[in-house]
Amino acid sequence: MMRWLAAILVLSITSAGAAETINIDSLKLDRLGVRFASVDVVDEQFSRVMPGKVSLPVSQQHMISAPLSGRIVRINVASGDEVASDTVITELESPELLDLQRALLSAAGKYRLDKEAYTRDKTLFDEGIIAQRRLLESRYGYQQSSAALHESRQLLQIAGMSDMEISDLEKQSKLTNRLEIRAGVTGYILQQEISIGDYVDTGKPLFQVGQTNPLWVLVDVPEEQAGSYSVGASVVISGCEDIDGKLIAIARSVDSVSQTIQLRVEVTFNEESIPCLKPGQFVQARFKTKQQLPVFEIPVAATVHHNGQTLVFVKVANVVEAKVVELLSRHGSKVRVQGALNNQSLVAVEGTAALKAALLGMGGGE
Numbered sequence: 001m002m003r004w005l006a007a008i009l010v011l012s013i014t015s016a017g018a019a020e021t022i023n024i025d026s027l028k029l030d031r032l033g034v035r036f037a038s039v040d041v042v043d044e045q046f047s048r049v050m051p052g053k054v055s056l057p058v059s060q061q062h063m064i065s066a067p068l069s070g071r072i073v074r075i076n077v078a079s080g081d082e083v084a085s086d087t088v089i090t091e092l093e094s095p096e097l098l099d100l101q102r103a104l105l106s107a108a109g110k111y112r113l114d115k116e117a118y119t120r121d122k123t124l125f126d127e128g129i130i131a132q133r134r135l136l137e138s139r140y141g142y143q144q145s146s147a148a149l150h151e152s153r154q155l156l157q158i159a160g161m162s163d164m165e166i167s168d169l170e171k172q173s174k175l176t177n178r179l180e181i182r183a184g185v186t187g188y189i190l191q192q193e194i195s196i197g198d199y200v201d202t203g204k205p206l207f208q209v210g211q212t213n214p215l216w217v218l219v220d221v222p223e224e225q226a227g228s229y230s231v232g233a234s235v236v237i238s239g240c241e242d243i244d245g246k247l248i249a250i251a252r253s254v255d256s257v258s259q260t261i262q263l264r265v266e267v268t269f270n271e272e273s274i275p276c277l278k279p280g281q282f283v284q285a286r287f288k289t290k291q292q293l294p295v296f297e298i299p300v301a302a303t304v305h306h307n308g309q310t311l312v313f314v315k316v317a318n319v320v321e322a323k324v325v326e327l328l329s330r331h332g333s334k335v336r337v338q339g340a341l342n343n344q345s346l347v348a349v350e351g352t353a354a355l356k357a358a359l360l361g362m363g364g365g366e
Helices: 002-007 026-031 095-126 132-159 163-172 223-228 352-359
Strands: 019-022 035-038 040-046 050-055 061-065 070-075 088-093 178-182 187-192 205-210 215-222 234-237 244-250 260-267 282-299 303-306 309-316 319-331 334-339 346-350
Touching: 070 095, 088 205, 095 132, 095 163, 132 163, 215 223, 215 234, 215 282, 223 260, 234 260, 244 282, 282 319, 282 346, 303 352, 309 334, 309 352, 319 352, 346 352
Parallel strands: none
Antiparallel strands: 019 319, 035 346, 040 282, 050 215, 050 282, 061 205, 070 088, 088 178, 187 205, 215 260, 234 244, 234 282, 244 260, 282 334, 303 309, 309 319, 309 346, 319 334
């Protein structure tokens, strides 16, 4: 069958970008199984694939520390658990908590006495029975005891007691040495630093809680290539192709060992979706860049390789031209190319092997 095909083949030696022509009528193209499809014009092109690492933004990392010294008696969560701000994550028994509660009750009692004294002295002063100095002294005592009570309440709040628990303590005077420690923020437990039975000092880290939306992807690029990227550029991350990241910062210093510059990409997820990235995960990133020349997307099957060049077969009127294109990138079953094409071009997507054989002048018996 290739004998008649070679007979109608018109070949010429071409330079890069020129075309070789195959004169075949439509009926014979159908017999060869050649099928053509239009090209897709794309406005953006991807950079080469670069490695990156997913990181938690600094502002979304929260360390939960022990507000008082004591012994851990209960742990309610583990690494990976989702927590709300009011979730009780651990409990500890603390003698210091008893001291703070006693101080509050003492301050509350003194406040009530000083308030009654001031109220009484104000009435006596209004009736002209006592001197103004005595009224000023009782008012000063009342103000001091009010400040002391407010301080005692704040210390218990810092220790982790809620306003309701403090109010119940003042009403019932019932002390407890067990303190419930809450997450304080909504997020995920990233790291657990304690075990049941541990004795912890004030300020000892207990849990690390993180909020995983948005996330950062840190990409290191060679110093000489950093100028090719600008803040605001869109970025596609492997495993998260449905969501575009955004380049938000370019480091101002060069790593002394690798001689690379770090690019910080932010990826924001829909509130109702599960994040497709996790802190610490290694990924691949591709930056979207605007092209000066038009870029076309075609199936991989539409390209053939010959003498170190990439060719596509383009139908022009009643002939087929083999045109040299530059292969830019591949994404699944599609490739992006630049070359002498336009938005009206029809390229062969099936039967390219037969067309290549005709191009090379290959023949055989029918």
